Each structure stands twice: as structure tokens, then as C-alpha cells.
Amino acid sequence: MAKISGVDIRPGNILEYEKGIWKVAKTQHTQPGKGGAFMQVEMKNLIDGRKTNVRFRSADTVEKVRLDTKDFQYLYAEGDDLVFMDKDNFEQITLPRDLLGDAADFLQDGMDVVLELWEERPVSVELPAQIEATIVEADAVVKGQTASSSYKPAILDNGVRVMVPPHISSGTRIVVDVYERTYVGKAD
Structure with a gap:
């Protein structure tokens, strides 16, 4: 993991913050008339789905997390769950639909996706753009x-x-x- 300055945070970054793993959704750099500049960051917790807004000053540092990625193929939906197959060993994994958010509407049978894993645990699914x-x-x-x-x-x-x-x-x-x-x- 690498430490980055609070003003270097960008959308899409994965951060370790308050013992959780967070994905940055939006950032806004603000330079008030008095005081130092800061970055207003909107983040979503990849484990429990909570959202938060945090202010990071340039002096603040935060851990940028690298996630492992693995290629999977979408197989089918089963209620509110989605079934994917590991393209290397053909093992199947079932994940909740809300892990994908609104992008789940675009899943197609046989579609190749990329699972992002943190400590061997799936935290997000990336579809083709x-x-x-x-x-x-x-x-x-x-x-x-x-x-x-x-x-x-x-x-x-x-x-x-x-x-x-x-x-x-x-x-x-x-x-x-x-x-x-x-x-x-x-x-x-």
C-alpha cells in the first residue's frame, strides 16, 4: 500500500480509511479565502455499502489500496444473486446484485467481467465500459x-x-x- 496526500485523491481510488475499504466516487478541490486548501471526497464503503463525505487537507495522508483483479464470466441471475464463473479454474461464485449497483442492468449471458478482490474477498465487479x-x-x-x-x-x-x-x-x-x-x- 502507498500513502498519498489528501489533495491527490482521485475518483476511482480505493482507500483504507477508519479500518474500512472505500472507493472514491467524487472529489472536489476547495481553496477557501482563509486557511489551507482541502479535498472534499465522497466515498462508498466496499464492504457494507455505507457512503460518507470526508474533508482531507493537503497535510493529511491516506493509504491507497491495490486490489487484486481476476477475470470472471457472468452466467445467470438467481433471485437477487448473480452467479459468475472463474475463467481460470471454472469455479462458480455467487454475489449479491447490489454489489454491482445500477450496472447490473447491463449484464448479458456470457459477458466477461473483472472482479476486484481485497484479501481474497470480492468487493466490486467491473463491466465493460x-x-x-x-x-x-x-x-x-x-x-x-x-x-x-x-x-x-x-x-x-x-x-x-x-x-x-x-x-x-x-x-x-x-x-x-x-x-x-x-x-x-x-x-x-
Whole structure:
């Protein structure tokens, strides 16, 4: 583990703080008129899911944790649990759906994912940043709408709702950003 200064914390960092393992969600650097600069950090505990906001001054140091990563393949859902298979030894592991958060909506059978492990314990699952999905329902284009600024709602084959450009219709395969839940472009 490496110690880093409080102002060097970035989103995505994994930190050891108050005997827990935390993933940094957001940071905001603040330089008040009086006093020293500080970093306002929003973090989520990877073990119990709690969220917290902490102020770190530049003089504060915190342990940056390195997680082990391992390749897994998503197999199927079983109630609120998800079953994954280790791609090396074919052992299966069952994890709670809420470990993935909203990204779980984008899981597809056979999808390759990366499990992040802390002391051999899975703490997070990383999906590919973008996936392809088919639009099953899209609103009709309203005549007179300008194509440059207006997006319309569409529902994907996995039930997720995204905003798409007016020329995209039902049945079109598109590329979607998994973590932002946004339209990226048409699939090839």
C-alpha cells in the first residue's frame, strides 16, 4: 500500500480509511479565502455499502489500496444473486446484485467481467465500459423538432431507458455507456 496526500485523491481510488475499504466516487478541490486548501471526497464503503463525505487537507495522508483483479464470466441471475464463473479454474461464485449497483442492468449471458478482490474477498465487479443493445421501443419523431438538440426516450432489450437521437428507431442496435447510461452511437 502507498500513502498519498489528501489533495491527490482521485475518483476511482480505493482507500483504507477508519479500518474500512472505500472507493472514491467524487472529489472536489476547495481553496477557501482563509486557511489551507482541502479535498472534499465522497466515498462508498466496499464492504457494507455505507457512503460518507470526508474533508482531507493537503497535510493529511491516506493509504491507497491495490486490489487484486481476476477475470470472471457472468452466467445467470438467481433471485437477487448473480452467479459468475472463474475463467481460470471454472469455479462458480455467487454475489449479491447490489454489489454491482445500477450496472447490473447491463449484464448479458456470457459477458466477461473483472472482479476486484481485497484479501481474497470480492468487493466490486467491473463491466465493460460500453455494450451493444437493441432498442425495443422508441417514441416517434415529433415533426418540427430540431435534430441537433432534441433526444427522445427509448427502451432497450434489457429494460433500461436511454435518450437517443431522433433518427434512431425501434429494432436498431446501439452502443450504450454502461456507467453513464447514455447513447454512444449505432452498433456496426
